[in-house]
Amino acid sequence: MTYSKSIETKLNGATPDQFYKIFREQASLLRGICSEIVNDIQLADGTKTWKAAPGNRKWIHYSIAPSGNVMKVKDEVETVDDPTKTISFKVLTGAIRDNIIGFKLEVSDDNIARWTVAYTNAAPDDYLNLLESISKTVDNYYAQLN
Numbered sequence: 001m002t003y004s005k006s007i008e009t010k011l012n013g014a015t016p017d018q019f020y021k022i023f024r025e026q027a028s029l030l031r032g033i034c035s036e037i038v039n040d041i042q043l044a045d046g047t048k049t050w051k052a053a054p055g056n057r058k059w060i061h062y063s064i065a066p067s068g069n070v071m072k073v074k075d076e077v078e079t080v081d082d083p084t085k086t087i088s089f090k091v092l093t094g095a096i097r098d099n100i101i102g103f104k105l106e107v108s109d110d111n112i113a114r115w116t117v118a119y120t121n122a123a124p125d126d127y128l129n130l131l132e133s134i135s136k137t138v139d140n141y142y143a144q145l146n
Contacts, residue, residue: 013143
C-alpha cells in the first residue's frame with residue numbers, strides 16, 4: 001500500500017515563479033544556495049539539460065543534520081505542469097528507495113511550496129524535514145536578493 005504525507009513552507013522572500021524556476025530549470029544552483037544541505041548535484045544517465053522534463057534524471061547528495069551523513073538519491077522527473085507549478089519525481093536509487101517511491105513539488109500563487117512524499121512503510125518525516133530545509137534556504141536566498 002502507498003501512503004503520502006506533505007509539508008508546506010510559506011514563501012516570504014521568493015515569488016512563486018522564482019521558487020518554481022529553481023526546481024524547474026536551475027536545480028544545479030541548489031549546491032550553491034543550499035551548500036550545507038546539498039553536497040553535490042549531477043545530471044545522470046544521459047540527461048543533457050537542467051530543465052526538468054519527463055525522463056530527465058539527476059543524482060543529489062544530501063547532508064543529513066545533525067549527523068552529517070551523506071544520503072545519495074537518484075531521481076527521475078515524471079511530470080511537469082507549468083500552469084500549476086507542479087513537478088513530480090520518481091526515486092530510482094538510494095537508501096530512501098526502500099520506503100520512498102517519489103515526491104512532488106507544488107508551488108501555489110498564494111506563496112506556498114508544498115512537498116508531498118509517497119511512501120510504503122514508515123512516515124518519511126526526516127526526508128520531509130530535509131525538503132522543508134531546502135525550501136526555507138531557497139526562500140531565504142531570494143529574501144536577500146529581493
